[in-house]
Amino acid sequence: MHVFVTGASGWIGSHTVDDLLTAGHVVTGLARSDASAAALAAKGVGVLRGDLDDLDVIHRGAAESEGVLHLANKHDFANPAVSDAAERASIETIGAALAGSDRPFVFAAGVAGLALGRPATEADPNPFVGPDAPRGGGENRGFDFVEQRVRAVAARFSPTTHGPGDHGFVAYIVATARQHGVSAYIGEGTNRWAAVHVTDAARLVRLGLEQAPADTRMHAVAETGIPTRAIAEAIGEGLGLPVASIDPADAPAHFGFIASFFGMDMSATSEATRELLDWRPTGPGLLQDIAAGAYFDVRVASAG
Ligand SMILES: NC(=O)c1ccc[n+]([C@@H]2O[C@H](COP(=O)([O-])OP(=O)(O)OC[C@H]3O[C@@H](n4cnc5c(N)ncnc54)[C@H](OP(=O)(O)O)[C@@H]3O)[C@@H](O)[C@H]2O)c1
Numbered sequence: 685m686h687v688f689v690t691g692a693s694g695w696i697g698s699h700t701v702d703d704l705l706t707a708g709h710v711v712t713g714l715a716r717s718d719a720s721a722a723a724l725a726a727k728g729v730g731v732l733r734g735d736l737d738d739l740d741v742i743h744r745g746a747a748e749s750e751g752v753l754h755l756a757n758k759h760d761f762a763n764p765a766v767s768d769a770a771e772r773a774s775i776e777t778i779g780a781a782l783a784g785s786d787r788p789f790v791f792a793a794g795v796a797g798l799a800l801g802r803p804a805t806e807a808d809p810n811p812f813v814g815p816d817a818p819r820g821g822g823e824n825r826g827f828d829f830v831e832q833r834v835r836a837v838a839a840r841f842s843p844t845t846h847g848p849g850d851h852g853f854v855a856y857i858v859a860t861a862r863q864h865g866v867s868a869y870i871g872e873g874t875n876r877w878a879a880v881h882v883t884d885a886a887r888l889v890r891l892g893l894e895q896a897p898a899d900t901r902m903h904a905v906a907e908t909g910i911p912t913r914a915i916a917e918a919i920g921e922g923l924g925l926p927v928a929s930i931d932p933a934d935a936p937a938h939f940g941f942i943a944s945f946f947g948m949d950m951s952a953t954s955e956a957t958r959e960l961l962d963w964r965p966t967g968p969g970l971l972q973d974i975a976a977g978a979y980f981d982v983r984v985a986s987a988g
């Protein structure tokens with residue numbers, strides 16, 4: 685299949701592209717910089733130069749493909765409305781380009797905010813609707829295109845899609861621990877995060893592209909829920925720092941934007957996904973990755 689991938693140079697995208705190439709697919713990736721274009725070209729990936737705001741370019745990339753993976757995101761956590769607007773516009777543009785074709789459109793989503801007090805399942809609807817909602821209401825907007833004969837599939841990633849080289853949430857929490865000289869968790873630290881190794885997530889995205897029927901919500905979840913206290917303890921152990929609880933009221937000052945995520949229960953299961961796609965995660969768990977040092981060479985731009 686000729687697959688157009690936005691975010692092909694990103695954390696999940698680069699692993700997914702590797703998986704697609706190994707499986708024999710032909711890939712064209714959106715690249716916004718010379719560095720990203722060069723990284724894609726070096727893998728034998730076709731390059732379409734453009735930014736997420738270049739909707740005509742994104743439309744062309746989707747229209748010329750046999751399927752689309754949308755994994756790019758501006759991730760402007762200081763100004764989420766910017767990321768959310770771009771996310772919604774990208775999904776609308778790709779959906780329109782694929783309308784009437786029955787071609788697959790797999791887009792990134794998350795398990796955050798899906799359920800309260802229990803692990804989220806694939807049957808839980810996404811509560812975020814409309815342009816002002818988190819992620820621009822992108823998951824529900826993507827599924828609008830099912831009735832226009834687009835094989836829309838959401839890849840709901842665990843809040844930590846982890847592995848060596850990850851610069852996401854766990855890397856940020858590690859940076860915060862370094863900065864403050866203490867590895868903190870919020871309150872009792874009993875809220876839990878689902879987790880998946882990035883190579884397992886990449887394989888799932890590829891399986892979804894190849895096989896998932898329209899209207900599928902895939903859960904990229906290998907571990908249902910790791911208490912945030914256990915994450916903080918593993919980071920403290922790895923950095924040789926004390927571990928401490930901080931009061932929820934003090935969490936935003938300590939953690940910055942990540943406080944709301946680190947204080948949230950984001951546990952989720954993946955039974956339906958495993959059954960549907962015969963997906964069996966095999967990678968190491970999150971605490972294993974932290975203990976093996978996967979996060980201690982990574983620097984993120986700023987923390988706290
Ligand atoms: N990682 C996780 O644990 C996780 C969890 C839940 C959901 N998700 C979602 O999964 C998706 C992939 O996440 P990720 O961790 O792989 O993200 P990432 O590593 O930050 O990669 C983002 C990708 O988007 C591209 N990009 C950013 N701004 C762009 C712009 N203005 N124009 C064009 N391309 C742009 C980046 O290009 P450059 O390479 O050139 O910078 C990169 O390829 C995102 O939607 C994310 O929100 C991820």
